[in-house]
Amino acid sequence: MTELRIAIVGFGKIARDQHLSAIAATPGATLAAVASRNASLPGLPHFATIEELLEKGPPIDAVSLCTPPQVRRAQAAAALAAGKHVMLEKPPGTGVAELDPLIAMAADAKRTLFATWHSRYAPAVEPARQWLAERRITSVHISWKEDVRVWHPGQGWIWEPGGLGVFDPGINALSILTKILPQAVFVTAAELAFPANCQAPIAAKLTLTDIGGLPISAEFDFRQTGPQSWDVLVETDQGRLTLSGGGRRMAIDGKTVAEAPDEEYRELYRRFVDLAATCASDVDLAPLRLVADAFLLGKRTIVEPFVD
The missing domain is CATH 3.40.50.720 (NAD(P)-binding Rossmann-like Domain)
Known part of the structure; x- marks a missing residue:
């Protein structure tokens, strides 16, 4: 090779x-x-x-x-x-x-x-997609809350136009969402909290759905100082699926059924090598579209200034 x-x-x-x-x-x-x-x-x-x-x-x-x-x-x-x-x-x-x-x-x-959407390559994401494909989904909730000072120290670009703010990690959750659900989803409402001195949001709440009216909610927050959460909860007719740790662990009704070490970026490069071998491309814009629509539809509030 x-x-x-x-x-x-x-x-x-x-x-x-x-x-x-x-x-x-x-x-x-x-x-x-x-x-x-x-x-x-x-x-x-x-x-x-x-x-x-x-x-x-x-x-x-x-x-x-x-x-x-x-x-x-x-x-x-x-x-x-x-x-x-x-x-x-x-x-x-x-x-x-x-x-x-x-x-x-x-x-x-x-x-x-x-x-690339590295969170889609987290080890429990594909098992979750397969499990959900055989069940009727009744609701979805995303909780993606982390301390920006811990995970993005000194990264001033994230607060500038185009930097996405809290959607920089939040788009990871949306990449998982659009991977595991059987139908396309779209934003119907959003609330965005902008620090007084920043051009990108520090927190956001989204309401989404699919063509069948599935209720989906998402909360993103950069101000989390306690336990951090990167969780997707999916209620179905056969139990609750929980993806935690950014997609590294999958549980059904609280019992872990899939968990593995983080090799997301190794999987990305394996995919890149395979694509380059045949000069094929892979450009899925669904997560970015959801973020763009959140900005388009979002009700904006101004909160206290952010100091790194």
């Missing part, structure tokens, strides 16, 4: 915490370079920008874009124009429409565009 030579673009917390080890553990993938203004990795070629990487860097086949979403569209376009496969960290962009030209570019260039 020919190794997929990958360059990481944007070498921040998520790249260090997840992408490095995932690439190292993925057969058929190798890390060939890093492009980042503020960080490098000993022993690897380093470049300040993706443009410098593409012009002066070593031979690569693909880029993994771990930069803030506000700049990913231009970086993806540059990489595709240079004939590289592209992996997009979540969310894939700051808007839905900006992805369409990239999808077309990838198709024309016969290159892979992979919009």
Whole structure:
């Protein structure tokens, strides 16, 4: 098998915490370079920008874009124009429409565009989807509450336009929701709480449904200082399914039936290697559409300023 030579673009917390080890553990993938203004990795070629990487860097086949979403569209376009496969960290962009030209570019260039949703690869998500497929779902509730100072320290971009605020982790829950339910869902109402000094929400409540009228509610909050929650509760005609730990554990009526270590990012890179082998793309925008509709429909309130 020919190794997929990958360059990481944007070498921040998520790249260090997840992408490095995932690439190292993925057969058929190798890390060939890093492009980042503020960080490098000993022993690897380093470049300040993706443009410098593409012009002066070593031979690569693909880029993994771990930069803030506000700049990913231009970086993806540059990489595709240079004939590289592209992996997009979540969310894939700051808007839905900006992805369409990239999808077309990838198709024309016969290159892979992979919009990743790492939480869909949590070990209990697929078992949950299979279990729900054989039952009648009566309601769904999402509780996704974490301390932003613990999980996103110093990441000022998250509070800027396009940074998504609490939807940066909240979109993970929506990616799970749209994976495990048998029908497409849509937002009917939203309440968004914006800190007085920020351009993105610190908390949100969503009301959703599907074409059959399924009641779905979601609560996202960045201000959680006690126990953290990344939970999806699904009531059915044959019991309650609970996905907890961001999709790592599945329980039926309180009894754990599926649990495994976190290998989400390894699964992402395995998928990327497979896609690149056939120059196929995988770009599901359903979670991003739900967030966009929440902003469109949301009632906004102003809360106390946020100080990191």
